[in-house]
Amino acid sequence: MRNHRHEPALKAVVETYVTPGRRYLQLVNTPFLSDPAARQTFGRALAGDSVRITDDELALLLGYEWRAQLTASWLVAFARRAAHRERIGELLLANERIYAGRGFCFALARFGTEADARLLVDYLHAFLPRTDRGEQDSAMGALAYLDVLLGTDHAAQFLADNGPWARWLRARCPPERADVPVSLDQFREVIQTQCSYADHCMKALPSAR
Template sequence: MRNHLHEPALKAVVERYVTPGRRYLRLINTPFLSDPAARQWFGRALAEDSLHITDDELALLLSYEWRAQLTASWLVAFARREAHRERIGELLLANERVYAGRGFCFALARFGTEEDARLLADYLHAFLPRTDRGEQDSAMGALSYLDTRLGTEYSARFLGETGPWAHWLHARFPSDRADVPVSLDQSRDLIRTQCSYADHCMEALPPTH
């Protein structure tokens, strides 16, 4: 198992972008989105880092464990570093890291093209039948968000009362539960909020000369 403490280049990029302030923990459940005091400073730091980090450094983080991958995907998303689309799509479909998939879905939604919608649809086709682990709700929210923006219908194949999304919800959250903690509207709204937040943070940066 890799350990960044034993790889100088990886150690430097992890300590620069991932671990300060335990940034990766904030990116799991995004508490800063509902905290006015944190929204500005946290987003400013993400925006600046998304422009400062190199493609080689992003590739290093994406090759490592979930904390690094989650952080890298947010930095990729903020600055729309589309050179990493293919790698992010591969990692999402591999489904090897818990939590990192949330960032991958956000990045694809932020890129905002039909190619990204197809990558999300490929993931859902493979993983909606499974309930062991994955980020199906994030992917479904991102795909629905892209359909709304693009005027496409990639999510339609998964919807309906007897569709794969409904089966996944029923399997993941038994019908005797009074509270189902996820819905398509909630998942789509979270992705929309994240993308709007990224837009605002990037636009707020001072112009470069």
């Protein structure tokens, strides 16, 4: 198993962008989005790093473990570093890292093109029938967000009565265990909130004024 402490270049980039303030842990459940003070300071730092990090450094992070991949995907998403679209699509389809897939879905939604919607559709065709693990909720939320953005209807193919999405939702979020009903709109709104947050933070950068 790789350890970044034994690879000087990887160690430097992990210690610069991933581990300070346990950033990666903040990105798992995004508590900063509901804390006004943290929302501003965290976003300012993330936006600055998203334009400062090099493509080679992003490639190093994307080739490492889930903490690095999750952080890299947020940095890619914030600055819309679309040169990494293909790699992020490959990683999403590989479905090897729990949590990192949430960031991949956010990045594809943030790029906001038909190509990104197609990558999400490919992932959902492959993994929506599975209920063991994955980021199917984030992928459906991102696809629904892109449908609104692009005026498309890609998500419809998964939304038939007792279709793939309904079966996955029943398996992973049984109605009898939920305090409130879980819906696709909730997952779309998560992605929408993240994209709006990225827009606000990037526009606040000094270079963007």
